[in-house]
Amino acid sequence: MTRLAFIGGGNMARSLIGGLLKTGVPTGAIRVAEPQAGAREALGREFGVAAYAENPLAVADADVVVLAVKPQVMPAIRDGLRDALQRQRPLLISIAAGVRLDQLERWFGALPIVRCMPNTPALIGAGATGLVANARVSPPQRAQAQHILDAVGLTRWIDDERLMDTVTALSGSGPAYFFALVEALEDAAVAQGLPRETARALAVQTCLGAGRMLSEGGEAPGELRRRVTSPNGTTQAALESFAADGLGRIVARAVAAAARRGEELAAELDKTA
Ligand SMILES: NC(=O)C1=CN([C@@H]2O[C@H](COP(=O)(O)OP(=O)(O)OC[C@H]3O[C@@H](n4cnc5c(N)ncnc54)[C@H](OP(=O)(O)O)[C@@H]3O)[C@@H](O)[C@H]2O)C=CC1
Ligand SMILES: O=C(O)[C@@H]1CCC=N1
Numbered sequence: 001m002t003r004l005a006f007i008g009g010g011n012m013a014r015s016l017i018g019g020l021l022k023t024g025v026p027t028g029a030i031r032v033a034e035p036q037a038g039a040r041e042a043l044g045r046e047f048g049v050a051a052y053a054e055n056p057l058a059v060a061d062a063d064v065v066v067l068a069v070k071p072q073v074m075p076a077i078r079d080g081l082r083d084a085l086q087r088q089r090p091l092l093i094s095i096a097a098g099v100r101l102d103q104l105e106r107w108f109g110a111l112p113i114v115r116c117m118p119n120t121p122a123l124i125g126a127g128a129t130g131l132v133a134n135a136r137v138s139p140p141q142r143a144q145a146q147h148i149l150d151a152v153g154l155t156r157w158i159d160d161e162r163l164m165d166t167v168t169a170l171s172g173s174g175p176a177y178f179f180a181l182v183e184a185l186e187d188a189a190v191a192q193g194l195p196r197e198t199a200r201a202l203a204v205q206t207c208l209g210a211g212r213m214l215s216e217g218g219e220a221p222g223e224l225r226r227r228v229t230s231p232n233g234t235t236q237a238a239l240e241s242f243a244a245d246g247l248g249r250i251v252a253r254a255v256a257a258a259a260r261r262g263e264e265l266a267a268e269l270d271k272t273a
Helices: 011-022 037-047 055-059 071-088 101-108 120-124 139-150 161-172 174-191 196-217 221-228 234-244 247-272
Strands: 004-007 030-033 050-052 064-067 091-094 113-117 127-133 153-157
Touching (some): 004 011, 004 055, 011 030, 011 037, 011 120, 030 037, 037 050, 050 055, 055 071, 064 071, 091 101, 101 113, 113 139, 113 161, 120 127, 127 139, 127 161, 234 247
Parallel strands (some): 004 064, 064 091
Antiparallel strands (some): 113 127
């Protein structure tokens, strides 16, 4: 049984823990370090996992340690964890946006480290994760990291670490883009007079249906789009409006802003840590 420790028991840790438990990982295999008593109590109540106030207590005996704190919290956990990690020498997995492998090695010492970027749909087994490993990660550890993230969705290894900020901007932040689009669709339909409950139900189901067609049918998004678009019909009118407003450019700029923010997060840490 692989013993897992999570440092930080927030949104992402909860998504990953929930997903892992659904795949049959026993509750006894997971420990979490979380500073807030209320959050610790909730982790025990909802997931049945052991939660500790002290980070080193969660790490004791762990084969794999997942750093699931905000990038800005890394300097605060570094000193307390470094010795425990060096004693235990687990596979270290970081999910922090922007934080680079060389920074993790500098803070926590020479360890096998996988930097990865999952997303919140991991909670329902529909996550998407990009991973990159440092040179100390052995083939079995690489398989171990992939196994953990495979348990909560799709995984892809990324060869060039610089592209992890692109992965963050695409799939890490991506669920929020779709949620924002559903919010906007719902609001637009309400503005035209549809009851909000009806607008939300139709928008959500449309998102689900489109997502399932994309993932289950194997056809390219462009082909699926063309099939909805009758010549001179309603969809064409909407897509032309999107194009006139520069949808492609809007999305490209947003993804560039997210990737840039990932780089900035790492640069800010270089200055402070
Ligand atoms: N949210 C997302 O969709 C995704 C997030 N990520 C990355 O995952 C990481 C976590 O994000 P997210 O889960 O959203 O953030 P959260 O704030 O929900 O979770 C972070 C947790 O870490 C806890 N924490 C704070 N300080 C410490 C400490 N010193 N020791 C141990 N735990 C501590 C926080 O407790 P408290 O609340 O008391 O401060 C909180 O419970 C980030 O680095 C983010 O970049 C990656 C992919 C997707
Ligand atoms: O917004 C963030 O910084 C994190 C990383 C990816 C998703 N949420």
